[in-house]
Amino acid sequence: MSAKMLLKLTRFSCVIVLALSTAAPVIAQTPILGGAKERQPSYGELENFTILSYTDLEGWDQAAEFRVSKDGKHAYVSNYQGFSIVDVSDPTKPRVISKVKNTDGVQSQYIDVIGNTLVINQDGLRDPKFPTWDGGIRLYDITDPAKPREAGFFKTDVAPRRGVHGFWLHEDPKQGKFAFIATTMEGYYDQILLIVDINDPASPKEVARWWFPGQHTAGGEKPGDNWVEPDRGLREGLPKIWVALHDITTYKDRAYAYRDEGVIILDISDVRKPTKISQIKWSPPEEGNTHSIGIVIPSHGGRPDVIIAGDEITQPQQCPFGYMHVLDVRNEKNPVQLSTFRLPLNRFCPPDRPGRRFGIHDVERMIKGNIVFSAWENSGFWAVDISDPHQPRAVGHFVPPVFRRVNSDAGHADDVFVHDNGLVFFSSSDPGGGFWITRYTPGVKGTVSWTEDNKNVTVKYDKRPEN
Numbered sequence: 001m002s003a004k005m006l007l008k009l010t011r012f013s014c015v016i017v018l019a020l021s022t023a024a025p026v027i028a029q030t031p032i033l034g035g036a037k038e039r040q041p042s043y044g045e046l047e048n049f050t051i052l053s054y055t056d057l058e059g060w061d062q063a064a065e066f067r068v069s070k071d072g073k074h075a076y077v078s079n080y081q082g083f084s085i086v087d088v089s090d091p092t093k094p095r096v097i098s099k100v101k102n103t104d105g106v107q108s109q110y111i112d113v114i115g116n117t118l119v120i121n122q123d124g125l126r127d128p129k130f131p132t133w134d135g136g137i138r139l140y141d142i143t144d145p146a147k148p149r150e151a152g153f154f155k156t157d158v159a160p161r162r163g164v165h166g167f168w169l170h171e172d173p174k175q176g177k178f179a180f181i182a183t184t185m186e187g188y189y190d191q192i193l194l195i196v197d198i199n200d201p202a203s204p205k206e207v208a209r210w211w212f213p214g215q216h217t218a219g220g221e222k223p224g225d226n227w228v229e230p231d232r233g234l235r236e237g238l239p240k241i242w243v244a245l246h247d248i249t250t251y252k253d254r255a256y257a258y259r260d261e262g263v264i265i266l267d268i269s270d271v272r273k274p275t276k277i278s279q280i281k282w283s284p285p286e287e288g289n290t291h292s293i294g295i296v297i298p299s300h301g302g303r304p305d306v307i308i309a310g311d312e313i314t315q316p317q318q319c320p321f322g323y324m325h326v327l328d329v330r331n332e333k334n335p336v337q338l339s340t341f342r343l344p345l346n347r348f349c350p351p352d353r354p355g356r357r358f359g360i361h362d363v364e365r366m367i368k369g370n371i372v373f374s375a376w377e378n379s380g381f382w383a384v385d386i387s388d389p390h391q392p393r394a395v396g397h398f399v400p401p402v403f404r405r406v407n408s409d410a411g412h413a414d415d416v417f418v419h420d421n422g423l424v425f426f427s428s429s430d431p432g433g434g435f436w437i438t439r440y441t442p443g444v445k446g447t448v449s450w451t452e453d454n455k456n457v458t459v460k461y462d463k464r465p466e467n
Contacts, residue, residue, distance in 0.1 A: 135163025
């Protein structure tokens with residue numbers, strides 16, 4: 001006999017049906033694909049997580065990067081069209097309390113909050129229907145989360161350039177509040193690091209910039225030997241240098257960044273004079289596309305001993321797809337790779353699995369404890385135990401079900417945030433999927449499927465989830 005419990009949530013969140021049974025349900029086994037010997041969990045499978053709730057954010061279901069307030073009451077979610085503020089004080093009933101839409105021609109994938117200031121990136125759609133737009137960051141006063149008020153704007157560039165992509169907000173006890181942003185500037189070929197003072201949100205000011213040697217700069221530095229003037233390169237199909245900065249994570253007086261150049265550690269003890277300490281890379285021989293970096297918070301209170309990097313590699317010709325790198329940075333002048341963690345789909349890149357983005361995308365930026373919570377696009381969300389950093393191992397996963405509302409053949413995992421209250425928040429963005437609130441609960445297994453209208457989800461467990 002089975003019992004059913006219906007949780008009636010708000011119209012902004014999901015209807016979750018918990019089907020509890022003493023007998024384990026039969027879960028269809030994913031065929032062995034691409035020569036993989038291990039079984040890769042398929043769409044809709046859940047292990048060692050309990051889903052507390054889901055919301056499609058009132059239709060803004062392309063939930064990308066997000067943050068959760070220190071008190072655990074609000075989530076701030078970027079979703080391409082703009083951003084949403086969600087009341088998550090009751091994690092079983094998330095409720096959208098405000099939405100801010102971008103101007104035409106602009107998209108936003110990144111968001112961060114510091115104090116009562118929310119910052120969102122302004123990245124161009126590169127759509128001929130919108131020939132003009134301004135790239136940069138917009139700053140909002142969220143003293144009242146239900147009524148965000150635009151406080152300031154920092155412009156970096158205009159169409160047809162890229163605008164701002166990844167960024168990170170940093171607070172120094174002596175120097176104040178800053179935005180570390182990846183942006184294209186006039187006179188630069190690819191995205192560089194720009195540091196902006198946001199102590200006065202109404203009047204943000206550039207205080208420094210840093211670029212990888214060889215990037216074309218307006219400052220007169222000689223371009224690298226492989227650099228080709230952009231327009232000529234595009235016109236003639238010539239090779240070019242590609243050293244674009246993608247995202248940044250800061251911790252204490254250090255910044256960790258880069259993209260095709262692996263991981264670069266910068267000294268930001270003086271934010272106005274960032275200086276390179278060291279670099280570690282694995283490309284070549286493999287492709288390298290460092291997306292984001294997670295800091296394993298050390299118990300001793302100093303700089304980190306271990307950091308986690310992931311490569312956003314998703315194209316079939318780039319096999320193996322991107323995976324997790326565990327790096328020892330105790331001697332930060334000589335960082336060392338301790339190990340890697342890969343899924344079967346990363347290693348074998350099977351052509352017969354629906355969805356083609358199987359590489360790691362994001363990791364929890366501030367990792368507290370021995371478990372790294374991470375997002376792997378079409379491979380789902382994963383918990384990875386690094387208590388032995390030389391041998392990381394999977395200890396949980398949630399692969400969102402196929403998002404059919406937009407005729408997709410795959411589910412998606414974009415970003416992850418772990419709160420001090422123990423809740424694990426997830427977002428699904430490409431092509432959609434919304435916002436998930438979960439708890440890591442070892443011993444639980446189940447399946448997740450969409451309701452008929454593809455706006456809510458049904459969760460079936462074969463073991464009662466713990467509270």
